[in-house]
Amino acid sequence: MIRHTDHFHGSDLEKIEAIYGIKKEEITSFSANVNPLGVSPLLRKTLSDKIDAITTYPDREYTSLRKCIASYAGCDYSQVIVGNGSTELISLFIQIKHPKKALVIGPTYSEYEREISLGGGTSLYYPLDEKMDFQINIEDFLSHLHEGIDLLVLCNPNNPTSSAITVNQMRLILDRCKQHDIFVMIDETYVEFADNMEEINSVPLSYYYNNLIILRGISKFFAAPGLRLGYAITGNLDLIKEINKRKNPWTINSLAEVAGAIMFTDTNYMKETKQLISSERKRIYNILSKQENIHTYKPSANFILIKILKEDLTSQDIFDAAIRKRLMIRDCSTFPFLSNKFFRFCFMHPAKNDELLECILDTIKK
Structure with missing residues (x-):
């Protein structure tokens, strides 16, 4: 046993x-x-054909890959930054923002609290109500946002509840966070699986809110956790510059760069x-x-x-x-x-x- x-x-x-x-x-x-x-069969074949890619360094700026991601996600490639899985980007973001107090909607993935703690910050939890089947009570939640919070962390759809916050609800959250100078990090690892993706996808909001960063990866939807390719989307170009300053070069290998260009067009x-x-x-x-x-x-x-x-x-x-x-x-x-x-x-x-x-x-x- x-x-x-x-x-x-x-x-x-x-x-x-x-x-x-x-x-x-x-x-x-x-x-x-x-x-x-x-x-995917297409990825399997193409990676085999492109094995010689490992004999050269990838593009330091990953311009072609970022353009593929931008086209797929529906944003400008200047808004995209790539990393060695979304975990690297979470870590870099936390290092830069260095939140003293973060609010995390729970129950959820433990890595957020870990990274915040490593940065010397404290995580508070807003518990989703089991009686509401773990769907967010937006009015009550908004009342818990205040100036003492530096960062709000949302997983959408949420792991493990599989519940989701709509774009309309997210706008209300972002507006309130803007009032209190709270930055919002949204993990959209599972968003592509949702039937109503267009109703919960926050990427379009990145054009209107500069207190927002959205994280995604290829581990789950594209079944490639071993390639370690993640990306973030934000309309805050100053934040992208800060991340790039701290980010080590070539953290994504040549095969992952090739794979990304294929995955995001494999309709x-x-x-x-x-x-x-x-x-x-x-x-x-x-x-x-x-x-x-x-x-x-x-x-x-x-x-x-x-x-x-x-x-x-x-x-x-x-x-x-x-x-x-x-x-x-x-x-x-x-x-x-x-x-x-x-x-x-x-x-x-x-x-x-x-x-x-x-x-x-x-x-x-x-």
Whole structure:
């Protein structure tokens, strides 16, 4: 039996292998939130053909790559800065802004608080209300914004709740933050998976607000976490200059530069991804929302949050039952404001999703 003190990220397959004696190659990770299609065939072929790119340095300014990203995201390339994953850009941004006090909407990804803490700052949490299915109460939230806060951090759609803030709500937030001189960092890692992306995409707002930076990457939607390519979009060109001053040169390798130029124009892959995730999201939500002993929160992203209502069952029990079938979910008990009654999993191919659903439903009915 796994020790209660062990909790796993979607990349912790080696730990699972050691504790459970299951080869990591046999495990299907419903925890990592990565596109189940894997790397696109076009990218796979092109990278193979372009292997000689590693014999030369990439463009120091990454101009061509930034133009591809700008065209894809709908902004000017002067607003784009690229980094070695979004984690590098988060770190650089925090170093520059050096917030003394940040407000983070929770439960959410822990890396924000870690970076703020490393910079000597303190993170306060605004907890989303479980009774509202973790949807933001915009009026109440606005009342918590004040001059004592330097930075607001939002993940949209949010991990692990899969809830989302609309553009109209975001405008109200940005207006209030502008009044109180609060900078806003929005992590849009999962925005491309959403059916209503145009209603929650904050990139157009970068033309009107200079207290805004938006972070994205290729790890999840484009299934390429190992390439370590992230990007940020902001209308604050002074901030971009500051980031570039601190940023080490050539943090993105030549293959990642080539890959980025392909990914953001691979419309067939994007369409297939959106169709698969949209279909499975609706199907799985419809199945689980009708079940007793669990509460299912309506998802916007490519993953879904579940609460166990059965008294003698925990997220650890669900994790254990699933991993013994070589299926890895995310025990959410380590997230702020979530207990050992919450778990999360992402959407894979229908056959694998059915395997996991059968396991979950069998476990909650025992």
